[in-house]
Amino acid sequence: MPGGVNSPVRAFRSVGRTPFFVEKAKGAYLYDADGNRYLDYVCSWGPGILGHAVPSVVEAVQKACENGLTFGAPTEKEVELAQLIQSCVPSMEMMRLVNSGTEAVMSAVRAARGFTGREKIIKFTGCYHGHSDGLLVKAGSGLLTGSVPDSAGVPAGYAAATLLAEYNDIESVRRLLEENEGQVACIVVEPVAANMGVVPPEEGFLAVLREAADASGALLIFDEVITGFRLGLGGAQGYYGVTPDLSTFGKIVGGGMPLAAYGGRRDVMSCVAPCGAVYQAGTLSGNPIAVTAGTEMLKLLIAHPEIYAQIDQSAARLEEAYRETGLTVNRVGSLLSPFFTREKVRDYQSVMTSDTAAFARYFGWMLEKGIYVAPSQFEAMFVSAAHSAEMIDMTCDMVKEYGKSGMIL
Ligand SMILES: *Cc1c(COP(=O)(O)O)cnc(C)c1O
Numbered sequence: 165m166p167g168g169v170n171s172p173v174r175a176f177r178s179v180g181r182t183p184f185f186v187e188k189a190k191g192a193y194l195y196d197a198d199g200n201r202y203l204d205y206v207c208s209w210g211p212g213i214l215g216h217a218v219p220s221v222v223e224a225v226q227k228a229c230e231n232g233l234t235f236g237a238p239t240e241k242e243v244e245l246a247q248l249i250q251s252c253v254p255s256m257e258m259m260r261l262v263n264s265g266t267e268a269v270m271s272a273v274r275a276a277r278g279f280t281g282r283e284k285i286i287k288f289t290g291c292y293h294g295h296s297d298g299l300l301v302k303a304g305s306g307l308l309t310g311s312v313p314d315s316a317g318v319p320a321g322y323a324a325a326t327l328l329a330e331y332n333d334i335e336s337v338r339r340l341l342e343e344n345e346g347q348v349a350c351i352v353v354e355p356v357a358a359n360m361g362v363v364p365p366e367e368g369f370l371a372v373l374r375e376a377a378d379a380s381g382a383l384l385i386f387d388e389v390i391t392g393f394r395l396g397l398g399g400a401q402g403y404y405g406v407t408p409d410l411s412t413f414g415k416i417v418g419g420g421m422p423l424a425a426y427g428g429r430r431d432v433m434s435c436v437a438p439c440g441a442v443y444q445a446g447t448l449s450g451n452p453i454a455v456t457a458g459t460e461m462l463k464l465l466i467a468h469p470e471i472y473a474q475i476d477q478s479a480a481r482l483e484e485a486y487r488e489t490g491l492t493v494n495r496v497g498s499l500l501s502p503f504f505t506r507e508k509v510r511d512y513q514s515v516m517t518s519d520t521a522a523f524a525r526y527f528g529w530m531l532e533k534g535i536y537v538a539p540s541q542f543e544a545m546f547v548s549a550a551h552s553a554e555m556i557d558m559t560c561d562m563v564k565e566y567g568k569s570g571m572i573l
Contacts, residue, residue, distance in 0.1 A: 179524040179539045181531075189216035192550040194536060202536035203555055207546040209538075210390050210415035213498070214464060214471070215550025221419050221460045228456040234448055241459060242450040248462045249417065249425060252397040255407050259427025260436060261450040265389035265414030266294025268424040269352065271436075271444045272410045273298065276350035276383045278442035279432045284344050286351045286382070288331040290512035292359035293352060293387050293412075297322040302512075304359030304542060331357050331511045332365065334372045341380040350410070351377050352385040355400030358544040359390075360515045361501035362494045370406040377409075383432065389414035389424065390544070393465055395497045396472050403497070419461030421454035471549040472497070478556045479547040485560035489567025498547040502563075504573060515542070522573050526566060533562050 167175035169183065176183045184196035192215050194204045207213065214221075242261060250256045262268050273285055273296075287293065292304035300315040301323050314323065327344065329336040329351075341348055355370055357363040377384040386408035391400035393416040401407055409432060414424035427433055435442045448454075465471070475498035486493045486502040492509050493502050503509045504522040523541040530537055537545055551559075566572070 173538070173540055173543065176539045178520065178541075179527040181528060181539070183539075191215040191217070192548060192552070192555055200534070202531070202534055203551075203559065205535065205537045205545045205547065205551075205559075206543075207548050208415075208420065209543070210394065210546055211418060211420045212546070212548050212550075213394060213416050213475070214461070215548045216420075218419075218461070218464065220464065221457055224456050224460040225421075225453055228453050231452070233453055234451055236447060239450070239452055239455070241452055241455045245455050245459045245462070246425075248459060248466070249413065249427075252393070252462070252466070253399055253401065253411065253413075255401060255409075255411060255429075256425075256427045257430040258433035259425050260433075260444065261455065262424050262426065262444075262446055263422045263448055263451070263454075264294065265387075265412065265424045266296055267446070268389065268412035268414055268426040269293040269299060269385075269387055270296035272385050272412050272426040272428075273350060273352060274444065275426070275432055275436055275442050276385060276410060278435045278440065280349045280381065280383065282347050282349040282382070284325050284327055284347045285349055286327045286329050286337060286340055288329050288353055288357070288512075290331060290360035290363070290515060291352075291354045291357055291387070293354075294389075298326050299352075301326045302328050304357070330513075331363060332369050333511065334369060334376065337373065337376055341376060341382070346381070348380060348382040350383040350385050352387060354390070355386045355388065355404060355406070355408075356391050356395070356496045356499065358499055360512055360542050361503055361509065361518070362496060362499050362544045363509060363511065363515065364494060364496045365404065366510065370400075370404050374406050374408075383409040383429075385410045385412070385428075387412050390499070392417060393462065394499065397465060397469060416461065416465075417458050418454055419457030419459075421451075421457040422448075423451065423454035423458050468549075475547045475549055475551075478551050478553075479545075481556050481560055482545070482547065482563070485563040485567075488564055489572055491567075491572065499544045500547070501541075501544055504541060506573070519573055522571070525571050529566055529569070529571070530562065535559055535562060 392413040395403040410428035
């Protein structure tokens, strides 16, 4: 495997270490093959909002397995999951289940192009939308970590149809819409940017994007693969009160299994085959085991909405501890990032003022204390309901101790 891993950030290259290999996980802890235990603030990059190996999810999956692992035919369970998603996110009038966030965003963009008959799309520098060709332009996540601004192997023609705007800079969007009048199919955005570290949308940014999209005839796509079911049951669109035309979900919605969803306006989604001419398919789409895990996860979240206040509070306490160290901290709900810079972080440019060598020292120090944060400055810290008050206390103490170590910046 390239780098020994199946997804680049896992290789720990940017923090100059070799990765631990996980043997098992339970609640807030990961256990590696060398017998170490880590308090986990990565949570599989988001899905683990209730911690690892949630008993009722595991049980439901075990039971479902007995009835067969895949059918390639529709099941009632898929309808149930779609209805649960819709009950939480009303803008999802019609949707498709797919296997990964990458697939969800790729398909949503295709639907937007098919519906509008336009080819260009606008994305934001530092936002990550999976690894499909047209979206690997100035993307975040592992591309920032490895200092690869664009991937090799992406035809220039694909990238040319992707126009780049700056996050939190509405003028950059207006300019592109003007210069490409009548040609922009969609604006795709992470409503809270969380793949260059956490960068919240500034007051009004999402609402103005909505207006700009409407005025130009472009569709607005919220990539809620991270924010969906994390900022609340209604995702970022519920949190900020701005409704996109299409949305994508992943991570939490699969309950730890490979499942994602895209959907939105009925008229747009009616363009997808077999109803319309936009082709999108999948042998394992709506896989019964993945659907079971997702359904059980959403049922738990719907039954326990109080966990959102709990994880928000936990994250707020961590935020405070990081702030005491003098670092810049951004937080939205249970997503946060300490940035190794003293500058305010509001876009890609300010994110890049971070001292990644200082981050790597901090990462190693925390890991040796048994605390696992994402092995990159450009990923979010994920707080789960399995993080108890005592675990948060312990983490805050460690952060403060690190702050006093004189190694911060
Ligand atoms: C993780 C992520 C994706 C890609 O999802 P995969 O399941 O890794 O393909 C897309 N968009 C955002 C915002 C993400 O965080």
